[in-house]
Amino acid sequence: MGGRHLHLAPRLGPRLGSLLDSAGFLHMLTDALGSPLNVVVPDQIAENLERFRSVYRKHHLSGQVFYAHKSNRSSALLRRLAATDAGVDVASLGELQHALGAGFTPDRITATGPKNPEFLWLAARTGVTVSVDGESELDQLAALVRAHKLSPVRILLRLSGFETSGVKVLSRPSRFGTPVRELDALLKAVDRHADAVELTGVAYHLDTTSVAEKATALEGCLQALEECRSRGLRPRAVDIGGGFGVDYLAHGEQWERYTTELTAAVLGRRTPLTRGGHGYGLRNEAGTLRGALGLYPAHRPVAGARYLDELLSQPAASLGGRPLAALLLEHLHDLYTEPGRALLDQCGITVAKVLEVRSPDTGAELLVRLALKANDVALEEHGVLMDPVVIPRNGTGTGADTGQEPVAVHLFGSLCLETDMITRRTVFLPRRPAPGDLMVFANTAGYAMDFHATRAQLQPVARQAAVWRDGDAWRWCLDDQYWPITLPGEPH
Numbered sequence: 001m002g003g004r005h006l007h008l009a010p011r012l013g014p015r016l017g018s019l020l021d022s023a024g025f026l027h028m029l030t031d032a033l034g035s036p037l038n039v040v041v042p043d044q045i046a047e048n049l050e051r052f053r054s055v056y057r058k059h060h061l062s063g064q065v066f067y068a069h070k071s072n073r074s075s076a077l078l079r080r081l082a083a084t085d086a087g088v089d090v091a092s093l094g095e096l097q098h099a100l101g102a103g104f105t106p107d108r109i110t111a112t113g114p115k116n117p118e119f120l121w122l123a124a125r126t127g128v129t130v131s132v133d134g135e136s137e138l139d140q141l142a143a144l145v146r147a148h149k150l151s152p153v154r155i156l157l158r159l160s161g162f163e164t165s166g167v168k169v170l171s172r173p174s175r176f177g178t179p180v181r182e183l184d185a186l187l188k189a190v191d192r193h194a195d196a197v198e199l200t201g202v203a204y205h206l207d208t209t210s211v212a213e214k215a216t217a218l219e220g221c222l223q224a225l226e227e228c229r230s231r232g233l234r235p236r237a238v239d240i241g242g243g244f245g246v247d248y249l250a251h252g253e254q255w256e257r258y259t260t261e262l263t264a265a266v267l268g269r270r271t272p273l274t275r276g277g278h279g280y281g282l283r284n285e286a287g288t289l290r291g292a293l294g295l296y297p298a299h300r301p302v303a304g305a306r307y308l309d310e311l312l313s314q315p316a317a318s319l320g321g322r323p324l325a326a327l328l329l330e331h332l333h334d335l336y337t338e339p340g341r342a343l344l345d346q347c348g349i350t351v352a353k354v355l356e357v358r359s360p361d362t363g364a365e366l367l368v369r370l371a372l373k374a375n376d377v378a379l380e381e382h383g384v385l386m387d388p389v390v391i392p393r394n395g396t397g398t399g400a401d402t403g404q405e406p407v408a409v410h411l412f413g414s415l416c417l418e419t420d421m422i423t424r425r426t427v428f429l430p431r432r433p434a435p436g437d438l439m440v441f442a443n444t445a446g447y448a449m450d451f452h453a454t455r456a457q458l459q460p461v462a463r464q465a466a467v468w469r470d471g472d473a474w475r476w477c478l479d480d481q482y483w484p485i486t487l488p489g490e491p492h
């Protein structure tokens with residue numbers, strides 16, 4: 001490819017790779033179900049779970065992996081996971097109902113996040129574990145339990161504001177959880193409500209990629225558990241939340257090169273790489289680079305289960321410098337994790353049909369309009385930069401086959417809005433796309449697929465299909481028709 005073209009090729013595992021090679025199948029699905037279309041791969045989530053489990057085994061740790069439901073609404077993914085031994089972490093009344101209906105028993109469910117009274121009641125009534133955000137929520141929960149004469153509810157205490165050796169607050173401020181310095185008051189409340197709740201552990205969730213920050217929080221939780229024990233409470237679990245991340249790109253060098261060139265573009269040292277010179281947080285102030293790159297680190301060699309492994313191997317500074325995993329094991333603590341994005345790695349794609357390809361004045365980027373809205377594939381919203389893959393209508397392959405040149409394009413959505421851009425980035429494609437071609441955004445299952453989807457302008461949200469391999473063929477059904485059962489002649 002020409003030197004001025006910057007590619008960010010998506011990382012494709014065997015399942016997504018095979019799916020993207022199945023041009024006829026994807027065209028058939030999109031013709032039948034419309035564009036945009038979300039396709040999920042339930043068997044992949046079970047494989048990802050197994051990777052997390054193997055890290056638990058490596059460190060001889062017991063506990064549970066709770067899938068953070070909020071990262072995708074799919075029934076198929078949830079039901080596939082219900083057929084494993086995983087748990088699920090729900091953050092709304094609807095998610096709790098969905099999980100119960102998918103086959104998760106209450107002992108496999110934790111309820112986190114902001115809770116309205118209905119959510120809290122159903123959680124207490126069914127006996128799921130409630131991750132309590134603070135004292136007022138605890139009071140509310142205890143009152144519910146007493147008023148409805150329910151059995152005591154298992155609770156985790158969500159903590160925040162961890163520090164290392166009193167020097168510097170290493171964990172960022174959060175609107176969730178109780179600051180550890182208020183633990184004393186919270187534990188008094190637990191005592192007060194001893195008839196209504198049973199403390200089973202402490203929790204945190206930090207929205208950060210920093211291992212050091214998370215290690216500090218985990219250490220803080222171990223100390224909090226000691227404090228509980230010294231008061232005669234017997235919690236066992238440490239819930240370390242999610243945020244294990246995904247490696248989105250196939251080639252690390254492409255990411256390095258892209259970010260370097262983006263910086264050069266912001267400084268005016270090369271042709272712009274974005275529409276309107278957008279800098280993704282970087283700006284040029286009289287020749288000096290200012291701001292900070294507000295992008296997801298799309299190339300993350302240590303992500304998912306490997307990130308968990310790295311975190312567990314961190315030394316606990318205030319606890320003798322021994323690895324966190326060794327301390328968890330020694331105290332027989334259960335380790336709870338709540339991966340969302342990481343469990344959904346390689347679990348789905350978003351497919352859009354190309355509607356129009358327009359050439360502006362010579363030299364400028366082609367304008368490509370797709371049958372999808374920016375919110376239907378919210379990679380840009382999450383700062384994930386990754387090239388789409390074009391699947392031609394006519395079945396011909398790459399530019400080499402057709403004799404066409406690589407092109408630079410800007411991708412627009414179907415809303416009547418200047419701002420409905422799928423990405424502000426100039427995307428370089430191996431050949432000029434044509435109306436009727438499909439553009440596939442890979443690895444969108446985590447947050448990019450349905451979290452932001454709307455019915456703006458009465459345009460439909462994407463239909464969702466679940467697919468699985470059957471020998472050499474791909475098979476499919478609508479997402480809500482999928483159940484992880486094997487019928488004669490219909491292997492899942």
Ligand SMILES: *Cc1c(COP(=O)(O)O)cnc(C)c1O
Nearest residue numbers: 068205242243244338339340341
């Ligand atoms: C969102 C969330 C998660 C999942 O985060 P990921 O980054 O998707 O792994 C886990 N726990 C809680 C409490 C959350 O709010």
